[in-house]
Amino acid sequence: MITMENIIREGHPTLRKVAEEVPFPASDHDKDTLSKMLEYVKNSQDPEISKKYGLRPGIGLAAPQINVAKRMIAIYAQDEKGVQHSYALFNPKIVSHSVEKSYLTSGEGCLSVDRAVPGIVPRYARIRVKATNIEGEKIDIRLKGVLAIVFQHEIDHLNGVMFYDHINSENPFQEPDNAIAIDR
Structure with a gap:
């Protein structure tokens, strides 16, 4: 089981590395790691389990956050309609994106960042x-x-990018032009 002790924090060099592709067929060890990552995200959203094990709630986790520099992500999140989505993926790659941007009005957070970082994080x-x-x-x-947004946040981790790297340092609350504001 992955706990908060397994999650590395900002400043750790693995968070700034470009993660390596997972070779196929995936090893049992890599499958087990990915399965445990998804289990963490699910458990962290269960009030009883998260309290019992001291888990900080999250909706996504990338392997570099547990000090594994491999291209693996786990996401357990609801869309705007309340539909639950669950993904445990190897080597995810954004192959196309819109010109139009969006952002979370509440900003973004991260299990590897123990502080609030105010500002708008523009995403596709x-x-x-x-x-x-x-x-x-x-x-x-x-x-x-x-x-x-969640997928872009987690895939950024695989490329050594933190969410706050996208925040405009001159004007953190500057809205991108014609962007969709998403309340969460």
Whole structure:
């Protein structure tokens, strides 16, 4: 089981590395790690389990956050309609994106960042992602809204990018032109 002790914090060098591709077929060790990452995200959203184990709630986790420099992400999040989505993916890649931007009005947070970082994090409003799921099947998904933002946040981790790198340092609350504001 992954706990908060397994999650590295900002300043750790692994968070700034570009993670390596996972070779296929994925090893049992990599599948187990990815499965535990998804389990953490699910457990962190359960009030009883998160309290019992001291888990900070999260909706996504990237392998570099547990000091594993491999291209793996786990996401367990609801879209704007309240539909639950669950992903455990190897080698996710954004293959196309909209010109239009979006952002969370509440800003973004991160399990590896123990402080509030105020500001608007501009993201693409719509993205298309190709990846391989934990069963070894190739997937091709189109995402928008909150899910598109979560995927971009986690894929950034695989490239050594932190969410606050996107915040305009001169004007942190400057809204991107014609962007969709998403309340969360």
